[in-house]
Amino acid sequence: MSKYWSEITKSVEPYVCGEQPKDKKYVKLNTNESPYGPSPKVLDAIKNAANEDLRLYPDPNCDELSETIAKYYNLDKKQVFIGNGSDEVLAFAFLTFFNQDETIVFPDISYSFYPVYGNLYNIDYRLAKLKDDFSIPVDEFLTENGGVIIPNPNAPTGKQLELDSIKSILDNNPNKVVIIDEAYIDFGGTSAVGLIREYPNLLVVQTLSKSRSLAGIRVGFALGQEELIDGLNRIKNSFNSYTIDRVAAVAAVEAIKDEEYFKECTSRIIKTRGKVTEELGDLGFNVIPSKANFIFAGHPKYPAGELFVKLREKGILVRYFNKDRINNYLRISIGSEEEMEFFIEKVKEIIS
Amino acid sequence: MSKYWSEITKSVEPYVCGEQPKDKKYVKLNTNESPYGPSPKVLDAIKNAANEDLRLYPDPNCDELSETIAKYYNLDKKQVFIGNGSDEVLAFAFLTFFNQDETIVFPDISYSFYPVYGNLYNIDYRLAKLKDDFSIPVDEFLTENGGVIIPNPNAPTGKQLELDSIKSILDNNPNKVVIIDEAYIDFGGTSAVGLIREYPNLLVVQTLSKSRSLAGIRVGFALGQEELIDGLNRIKNSFNSYTIDRVAAVAAVEAIKDEEYFKECTSRIIKTRGKVTEELGDLGFNVIPSKANFIFAGHPKYPAGELFVKLREKGILVRYFNKDRINNYLRISIGSEEEMEFFIEKVKEIIS
Structure with missing residues (x-):
């Protein structure tokens, strides 16, 4: 020390x-x-971006990428937040929505970065013990808390949480944000994105690192109603205005487009x-x-x-x-x- | 709200x-x-990096880039910290070295992100009033404080602070970190990098956005003795393991090399x-x-x-x-x- x-x-x-x-x-x-x-179209876009415009700052709001993602998920551009990998998105989300004096809840067997964020920001957390079959103990998320984060599918178990369970967690936490971390959603899981319209307290986090073959490029994003996205932008713009470089932005656009x-x-x-x-x-x-x-x-x-x-x-x-x-x-x-x-x-x- | x-x-x-x-x-x-x-060598490196390896995570420690920067400044690799633009480096540095209950000092007319970081982390700050000719009031940094940050040259004035003044600020704050923000050092200023060996409390921050023509790529770095760099890595690895993507890393290496x-x-x-x-x-x-x-x-x-x-x-x-x-x-x-x-x-x- x-x-x-x-x-x-x-x-x-x-x-x-x-x-x-x-x-x-x-x-x-x-x-x-x-x-x-990655998609050959992604590689082409990167090569095209290797030009003298790299002397200029990127778009701090990532407008084109936000629009592309919004269109893909049938959302509004203002419901999309872009970050330098979903880890950065999660790091911002903890600070944006969770308070030091309120206890948040996440599964005991889960992404091991969550307790790290908790310690970084001095946010108390309670670990909800997975059932013996490694399924999420839904009841544990229905008691009073300062917010919730659950990976779906969970890591490292790969188990899915059904949308009905997510809904009951959202219903029971109307004043707190529930983050569903969907890093692995594209391999057969059912996304909670469709619930965003109904639930102002739902934030869905995804990444291009896995299903879009772009771990080397570092782009993740959050989807939610505008007031949640506004909050994330307040924190991000108090930390680093330009988190996504010009090359990553165009690579990500093409990755989303090449369905x-x-x-x-x-x-x-x-x-x-x-x-x-x-x-x-x-x-x-x-x-x-x-x-x-x-x-x-x-x-x-x-x-x-x-x-x-x-x-x-x-x-x-x-x-x-x-x-x-x-x-x-x-x-x-x-x-x-x-x-x-x-x-x-x-x-x-x-x-x- | x-x-x-x-x-x-x-x-x-x-x-x-x-x-x-x-x-x-x-x-x-x-x-x-x-x-x-940017240098044509940078553009070539980016094109070469547009390959299937982008499916893989980047090196979380940015070893090659750290070594390249260390060599350039005649330092050890362990004296280099890499970030997603110098704004991210500064955001990490505030959290790594400054405490909430101690008042840090920076110039009143200066980079307007400093008070934003102060507010983000709830770190008190005192503004040292520039002299009438816009020079840095060195005396104001010699009283007790929780740390110091000064841009050299200062922005938006462009005025340089002499190394002797920086030395006296370092000498007077032996237990607190003094950050010299050298975003604009390569346009005729005298860098404090040479003082790192002598001063364990000195952190120098630089960027590739200005003099290396890479604002669009987002790479900045900090130089200091190993214990300061270790501290930055502790915070960074509690926030986001992979802040620098594969493309940015190789672009930055070539930018530093093309002297x-x-x-x-x-x-x-x-x-x-x-x-x-x-x-x-x-x-x-x-x-x-x-x-x-x-x-x-x-x-x-x-x-x-x-x-x-x-x-x-x-x-x-x-x-x-x-x-x-x-x-x-x-x-x-x-x-x-x-x-x-x-x-x-x-x-x-x-x-x-």
């Missing part, structure tokens, strides 16, 4: 992201990236997920039914921590959380057809 | 950036962008600045001697507010701050040779 650090700097517990090793080439199934590159490519990629991932789920089941794994681009699986006989290490030795990275209740599970991102065949082959070698 | 906003959201006073109008083509001398495009192009552009701007300063002086303007890529000038007979409006009508945007003591000045970014000839021509039309 340095004497130059503020009290907040001393007290935070920074997020640790999935490893990005440089020592050798791995089959990377650890950070839920897409196995497929056909998007559907092709997500369909392939869903198909591969089905195949891997079945194959792991045949090998005796307990696989949680997933609506995301990853699966959460554990084997009754082979400890997940050991499998993690052995897979790594064989050139495959997956994610292992050494945490109560989930320490016998691995989170395995769905790679390409070939990568997953290789993965199953190596799993067989290890457990045979 | 929405009932969904946090107390902080209600109380912030967001920064308002220079206008980026879309209604017509202006000669844009209002946001201190470079009149010259020849950088020198050519900055020399031309310095030369044009000299010419414009002289011409405005001949027209009766009071021009503050500038070490930045803008000049701050006012005319005793023609109110700056009116000049601003008339220049706009004639297709030229400059920046006008309707604020005590500087409301008879315009901040004029240095454009290309042709743009500045056009500017002088229009000024002559207005005041003749």
